[in-house]
Amino acid sequence: MTKENKFKDDFKDFINSKEVAPRNISHSIIDRVKADLNPNKQLVFVKLLSLQLLTGLITMLFCPQFKMSLTNNHDLFHYFHHNFGEHICMMICGAIFLGSGAIVASYTLDLEELRVIKKSKGLYTLAISGLSLGVFLIFGAKLYLDLTLLWVLGASLAATVMLAFNYFLRRKFLLLA
Amino acid sequence: MTLTGNAQKMNDEQLMIKYQDGDHKAFEVLYLRHESKVYAYLRKRLPDQDSVEEVFQNTFLKVHKSRFHFKPKFLFIQWLYTVARSELLDFCKKKKIIHIEYVDQGKAKEEIDDSLDLDNYKNLSDKEKELLSLKFISDNDYEEISAALNISQSNARKIFSRAIKKIKATLSGDNND
CATH class of the missing domain: 1.10.10 (Arc Repressor Mutant, subunit A)
Known part of the structure; x- marks a missing residue:
């Protein structure tokens, strides 16, 4: 019998075999998969928030506000400000702040956790941008309604798009691997 | 264990797509459709009950872990067979036990x-x-x-x-x- 035939027979035997597995094992497998596919939403939010806090702090090192800048080189900020104006600059600022956190989260969190964020349709990112504004207020930032709204818009949009795009990339990469 | 009527009507490959999208019910249907094949296949090839149960659980957990590697253009049952067989061979190699090859x-x-x-x-x-x-x-x-x-x-x-x-x-x- 050739190797190929052996496999064929083995596969045929597999197809035709029938014996129900013990119920306790079945329950344990199904429960484990169910838990894995449905991660705790609060925990996912806390994870995303923690990652955002870490990445946000790093972006602050390049930000002219809050006097946290390491380089004190604000050329990029001035470039955006002069070329696009204050409003677009605010959107870019928000996009960099939350977008960078979203990229880090996209490759740190599980795919199922990313799916939970994706399913929230921007609610998680909106909540995090709101919380971030609260923290900025505590640190003495002056917030103006129109600029704040643009910052939130830029931040939420960038984070949502980055999460969705990187989720898609990870799925594609897994299929190709 | 009850199953949703809609999922019952789907073929394995359609269910795999749903499962890849995080639907645990789709996994449940796939599991209940094929667990008896995997279990009986392993029972015929491994000498003791503990080994059968261990390889059986490993097989479905491997299916879960590698679900994103499955391409819907292939048959799910062939993929499941490949996973079950490779888990069986890995187990036998690790535990240094000889599995029984099927002979018709x-x-x-x-x-x-x-x-x-x-x-x-x-x-x-x-x-x-x-x-x-x-x-x-x-x-x-x-x-x-x-x-x-x-x-x-x-x-x-x-x-x-x-x-x-x-x-x-x-x-x-x-x-x-």
């Missing part, structure tokens, strides 16, 4: 009986019979056959093809020899 006794006997039938084909020369015997009974390839009969590989292929034609002619009652 009926088919094995049938093949031996077939070899005896060669004598009934009077139109076959001794060389052709010898070649067919080396090809089908001893499971040799053309390289081995050519060495055994002291002929070239292309000659062996020609003799084989001629012998098959003669057998076909005999079976169809079109024997002119």
Whole structure:
């Protein structure tokens, strides 16, 4: 019998075999998969928030506000400000702040956790941008309604798009691997 | 365990797509459809119950872990078989136990009986019979056959093809020899 035939027979035997597995094992497998596919939403939010806090702090090192800048080189900020104006600059600022956190989260969190964020349709990112504004207020930032709204818009949009795009990339990469 | 009617109507590959998108019900349906095959297949090949249960659980957890590697253009059942078999072989290698290879006794006997039938084909020369015997009974390839009969590989292929034609002619009652 050739190797190929052996496999064929083995596969045929597999197809035709029938014996129900013990119920306790079945329950344990199904429960484990169910838990894995449905991660705790609060925990996912806390994870995303923690990652955002870490990445946000790093972006602050390049930000002219809050006097946290390491380089004190604000050329990029001035470039955006002069070329696009204050409003677009605010959107870019928000996009960099939350977008960078979203990229880090996209490759740190599980795919199922990313799916939970994706399913929230921007609610998680909106909540995090709101919380971030609260923290900025505590640190003495002056917030103006129109600029704040643009910052939130830029931040939420960038984070949502980055999460969705990187989720898609990870799925594609897994299929190709 | 109850299943949703909609998921029940889907084929395995459609269910896999839903499962990849995080639908645990789709996994449940797939599991209940195929668990008996995997369990019985392993039961026939492993010596004790503990080993069977361990490999069985490992198989489905591997399916879960590698769900994104599954391509819907292939059959799920073939993929599941491959996972189950590789888990079985890995387990046996790790635990240094010998698993039982499946042998279809009926088919094995049938093949031996077939070899005896060669004598009934009077139109076959001794060389052709010898070649067919080396090809089908001893499971040799053309390289081995050519060495055994002291002929070239292309000659062996020609003799084989001629012998098959003669057998076909005999079976169809079109024997002119």
